[in-house]
Amino acid sequence: MPNTPVIQLSNISVVYDQQKAIDDLSLSVYPHEIMVLVGESGGGKTTILRTISGLVKPASGHILVNGLTLNDQNLRKIRLNMGYVLQQISLFPNMTIKQNLTLLPEIKHQSKTAADQTIKELMAAAKLPIDYLSKYPNELSGGEQQRVGIIRAFGTKPDLIL
Structure with missing residues (x-):
């Protein structure tokens, strides 16, 4: 297995209304690895995915996706090489x-x-x-x-x- 992770979260914290939704999370996912987030409702699974995709900005920590730092400069490039299956599907109703x-x-x-x-x-x-x-x-x-x-x-x- 290659040594470079496709996703690397380092000390990520996300705060909503002064409440920590994610507290100091670090993890790495390597090529061809399947990672599953399991937990109770409200446990932060969707927040983690939204943070990796750049939809939520962490209060602290760093995110690398395919070796690129997740920031405003790289966000579009990273997102175009990322598939995202949303919980609420989000198909455009006016389109076939x-x-x-x-x-x-x-x-x-x-x-x-x-x-x-x-x-x-x-x-x-x-x-x-x-x-x-x-x-x-x-x-x-x-x-x-x-x-x-x-x-x-x-x-x-x-x-x-x-």
């Missing part, structure tokens, strides 16, 4: 499933042919019919929407999935 799935490949200037092929493969892997691509999120069940959210996270073949 295909539009939801092709948005990130377009932002990353991936070829339409390659993006379409990846989407077809991922739809099959998620056992979703290809004709769902023309549907809107409200036409799918909650579980189907969640699978679309997972497909979206994997759609650009990111370096990292949260």
